Amino acid sequence: MGINNLIGPIPSSICNLRHLTTLILHTNSLIGPIPHSIGNLRNLTTLHLYMNKLSGSIPQEIGLLRSLNDLGLSYNNLIGPIPHSIGNLRILTRLYLDMNKLSSSIPQEIGLLRSLNYLSLSNNNLISLIPSSIGNLSNLTTLFLNDNKLSGSIPQEIGLLTSLNFLEFGALPLEMNNITHLKSLQLYENNFIGQLSNGICLGRALENFTATGNHFIGPIPKSLKNCTSLFRVRLERNQLTGDMAESFGVYPNLNFVGLSGNNFYGELSEKWGQCHMLTHLNISNNNISGAIPSQLGKAIQLQQLDLSSNHLSGKIPKELGVLPLLFKLLLANNNLSGSIPLKLGKLADLQTLDLASNNLSCPIPKQIGNLWKLSSLNLSENIFVDSIWDEIGKIHHLDSLDLSQNMLTGEIPPLLGELQHLETLNLSHNGLFGTIPHTFDDLISLIVADISYNQLEGPLPNIKAFAPFEAFKDNKDLCGNNFTHLKPCSASLKKPRKFSVLIIILLVVSTLFLLFAFIIGSYFLFQKWRKRKTMSLEGNDVKDLFTIWGHDGKLLYKHIIQGTPNFSSKHCIGTGGYGTVYKAELPTGPVVAVKKLHSPEDGDIADLKAFKSEIHALTQIRHRNIVKLNGFCSSAENSFLIYEFLEKGSLRNILTNNEEAEKLDWNMRLNTVKGVQQCSVRFRI
Amino acid sequence: MNSSISFLCFLLPILFSVTSTLCTNSEGNALHALRSRLSDPTNVLQSWDPTLVNPCTWFHVTCDSNNHVIRLDLGNSNISGSLGPELGQLQHLQYLELYRNYFEGKIPEELGNLKYLISMDLYDNKFEGKIPKSIAKLKSLRFLRLNDNKLTGSIPRELTTLSNLKVLDVSNNNLCGTIPVDGPFASFPMESFENNRFSGPELQGLVPYDFGC
Numbered sequence: 001m002g003i004n005n006l007i008g009p010i011p012s013s014i015c016n017l018r019h020l021t022t023l024i025l026h027t028n029s030l031i032g033p034i035p036h037s038i039g040n041l042r043n044l045t046t047l048h049l050y051m052n053k054l055s056g057s058i059p060q061e062i063g064l065l066r067s068l069n070d071l072g073l074s075y076n077n078l079i080g081p082i083p084h085s086i087g088n089l090r091i092l093t094r095l096y097l098d099m100n101k102l103s104s105s106i107p108q109e110i111g112l113l114r115s116l117n118y119l120s121l122s123n124n125n126l127i128s129l130i131p132s133s134i135g136n137l138s139n140l141t142t143l144f145l146n147d148n149k150l151s152g153s154i155p156q157e158i159g160l161l162t163s164l165n166f167l168e169f170g171a172l173p174l175e176m177n178n179i180t181h182l183k184s185l186q187l188y189e190n191n192f193i194g195q196l197s198n199g200i201c202l203g204r205a206l207e208n209f210t211a212t213g214n215h216f217i218g219p220i221p222k223s224l225k226n227c228t229s230l231f232r233v234r235l236e237r238n239q240l241t242g243d244m245a246e247s248f249g250v251y252p253n254l255n256f257v258g259l260s261g262n263n264f265y266g267e268l269s270e271k272w273g274q275c276h277m278l279t280h281l282n283i284s285n286n287n288i289s290g291a292i293p294s295q296l297g298k299a300i301q302l303q304q305l306d307l308s309s310n311h312l313s314g315k316i317p318k319e320l321g322v323l324p325l326l327f328k329l330l331l332a333n334n335n336l337s338g339s340i341p342l343k344l345g346k347l348a349d350l351q352t353l354d355l356a357s358n359n360l361s362c363p364i365p366k367q368i369g370n371l372w373k374l375s376s377l378n379l380s381e382n383i384f385v386d387s388i389w390d391e392i393g394k395i396h397h398l399d400s401l402d403l404s405q406n407m408l409t410g411e412i413p414p415l416l417g418e419l420q421h422l423e424t425l426n427l428s429h430n431g432l433f434g435t436i437p438h439t440f441d442d443l444i445s446l447i448v449a450d451i452s453y454n455q456l457e458g459p460l461p462n463i464k465a466f467a468p469f470e471a472f473k474d475n476k477d478l479c480g481n482n483f484t485h486l487k488p489c490s491a492s493l494k495k496p497r498k499f500s501v502l503i504i505i506l507l508v509v510s511t512l513f514l515l516f517a518f519i520i521g522s523y524f525l526f527q528k529w530r531k532r533k534t535m536s537l538e539g540n541d542v543k544d545l546f547t548i549w550g551h552d553g554k555l556l557y558k559h560i561i562q563g564t565p566n567f568s569s570k571h572c573i574g575t576g577g578y579g580t581v582y583k584a585e586l587p588t589g590p591v592v593a594v595k596k597l598h599s600p601e602d603g604d605i606a607d608l609k610a611f612k613s614e615i616h617a618l619t620q621i622r623h624r625n626i627v628k629l630n631g632f633c634s635s636a637e638n639s640f641l642i643y644e645f646l647e648k649g650s651l652r653n654i655l656t657n658n659e660e661a662e663k664l665d666w667n668m669r670l671n672t673v674k675g676v677q678q679c680s681v682r683f684r685i
Numbered sequence: 686m687n688s689s690i691s692f693l694c695f696l697l698p699i700l701f702s703v704t705s706t707l708c709t710n711s712e713g714n715a716l717h718a719l720r721s722r723l724s725d726p727t728n729v730l731q732s733w734d735p736t737l738v739n740p741c742t743w744f745h746v747t748c749d750s751n752n753h754v755i756r757l758d759l760g761n762s763n764i765s766g767s768l769g770p771e772l773g774q775l776q777h778l779q780y781l782e783l784y785r786n787y788f789e790g791k792i793p794e795e796l797g798n799l800k801y802l803i804s805m806d807l808y809d810n811k812f813e814g815k816i817p818k819s820i821a822k823l824k825s826l827r828f829l830r831l832n833d834n835k836l837t838g839s840i841p842r843e844l845t846t847l848s849n850l851k852v853l854d855v856s857n858n859n860l861c862g863t864i865p866v867d868g869p870f871a872s873f874p875m876e877s878f879e880n881n882r883f884s885g886p887e888l889q890g891l892v893p894y895d896f897g898c
Contacts, residue, residue, distance in 0.1 A: 234742075256732075256742070258742075279732065279744075280732075280742075280744075303732075303744055304744065327744075351758065373760075373761050375758070375760075397760065397761075444851070444852050444874075445828060445851065445852050447827070447851070
């Protein structure tokens, strides 16, 4: 009478039916305890009471049902221990006690159930050790012990269960060697300790291995490293350790790997790129270091890549831009440097991009605007420079934008107002100036905004998200109507209407006047220009300073702007304390390194004198350990220094990159150190 | 209906020695049932393995720390098919993002059971039928975007009780009747309603009269 709406307790009189062989009362609403008199049903072979609301403990008398073959009591509210008498049910083949509130430990007598094929005790409150007698269940093919409070380690005897092909419980025993055809091993969310056994996957049959959320320590066993049958591996949140480069091999069928929250160190092996079926790789929250291997770009099925919270360094490889299915890229909290490769703009499926908390520099590439499916963009806590490009406004599905804590300058582009789905916006802690575009009134979905710690001025948008003080504090001169903590925007801003007529008249008059003055002035200037071919450093108009040693200043300035070109992020090498370095190929041939100094506030000319004398000193120096300064340019818009270009990059990079460091043999290193030493003696660095 | 699924749950492992934990998670079941109605030519749902103990490692599904589904991000995925009542079982869902696909059929009224829902983005699909009144039960709802579909009928007046509603867009549908003006509707711009067959804003001061359409 299964699957009915029977309610009320099981009457003890049912137990008078002594010839009953099958009692099926599952999936009803039966309440109360299992009566003690159940023991009278000596002929019972099948007892299904699962999926009810039975309470109380399993009566000892259950052990009297010696003909019982199939016992199902799952999905009830049974409490108390599993009775020791269970061991009497010698012909029991199926025992399901899962999804109850059984407590105490698993009785040793369980080992007497030699006919048992299926044993499920999962989702209870069972404690203490798994009895070693479990090793006697030689006919067991399926064992579920997960979601209990079992502790200690698994008894070695589990290795005797040679028929076992599905094992789902807690910790791993040492003697796994004999379970050679184990396909699936599920050990999650228990308190198990110890190392992963060296016998796992000896038979190369293991496909699914999950040990998430335990206290496993030690390295990945060799047998697991060579386990080529692996399809899905989850070892998150343990204390596993080992050198990442050595711990794993190549797995042709591997689909999903979760290793986050462990103590792996060393470098990320390029072998992951050979896992052509890999869709998910998460090694976040470990101690891995070195560069992200470019070979990862060969794992073409990759959809989710999470390497955040490690010590990765070097550049983001542009090869990642070739991954056609990548929709989630998380590299936050590392030491990555250099620019965002332009190729990342080709990731048409990308929905989440998080590169926060790194040392990424150079301007944010415009190509980011091509990521039309992007919904979350976080580039905060880096050293991005230059302006926020208009192109970011093309990403119409963006709901979260965080560019805070960078060195962004320039005005906020009006096109950002087109982000109608934007819910959170953080531009705080930058050097943004000018007024907030009127288009920001269109940000109808905005719930949380932060533009604090910038140099912004003018009216705040009429949106609730900008109302709190924390959202706009520490700017230059913001104003707002209907906002507390903020002065109302002055009436003079309304005057432009009447003002503009006057302005037009004044403009016309002054234009005519200027035109006249220009004609006269240019005549005199023309005379002067014919006398001078080159402009010297002294006595020139401070705002118009073009001096390159031995070259035609204005032309070289133009060449440099063309060679970089116009300081795009493609040619950006890196950003330091004083400026950003670009590689410039001049049309006349030579390749130079151009350091564009950070724009001083308000075009401060006062420092120019100090700048000039320093330049003089530097151009006189010819020392073999100092990069030769070829010249400098200083104009109202840009100031830059021009050095000879060194192919190898910075000394620091060379020494920290193992490959490059190997090329520096001992003599070369000695000479380099000597050189730095000499340098410091002379100039007291 | 729930019990018969559970019955199957229990029977299968016994009869067929299938050791899958196919049914220990009702949210996974609900999503699996959804998937069976859908056509997915670009294999966006390929990772949706029903034998896993919960759907929290499925791609485009986000869970909270208690393994409850809080986000479903299937926008721009080339998916077609219809939604069923099973979506209402995702009791902790906060973001339902199904925009820019080829979904058809009705918007199930069971979506009104998603009491923590913050965002319902069904825009740019082929949904038809009426806007279910049950959406008015979603007291946390902030974003309701149903634009660019084939919805008919009127806007249920009950939606004026959604005090947290910040953005509503029903433009480019086949809706008729009057546009409510109470509660949050007072701040929605006219663009949110354009390209429909509305007879204009609701007349204030008179007994509310459903013109029917």
